[in-house]
Amino acid sequence: MITVHTNIGTRNLAGTDVTILEMLEKEHIYVESHCRQGYCGACRVKVQGDVEYTTEPLGFCRKGEVLACCSKPKSNLEIDVRNV
Ligand code: FES
Secondary structure, three states: OEEEEEOOEEEEEOOOOOOHHHHHHHOOOOOOOOOOOOOOOOOEEEEEOOEEEOOOOOOOOOOOEEEHHHEEEOOOEEEEOOOO
């Protein structure tokens, strides 16, 4: 289960075999993005849980953040996209 906290509430999503960014976009949850290849860091989201990267991330992330464009859920996740 993927729990997403947004500025307008909390949503539960089923995990799929797509990147976190694609999963959020499919649900019409806005996350900023630019390169979509792990370089720019624009798609950083706060995450609790395990993810796996589909490509080596080169963009900057703080502890507890991942690059949504190149990561997939590896466990249940809590994603916080509030105030992004
Ligand atoms: S959109 Fe550039 S790192 Fe994800």
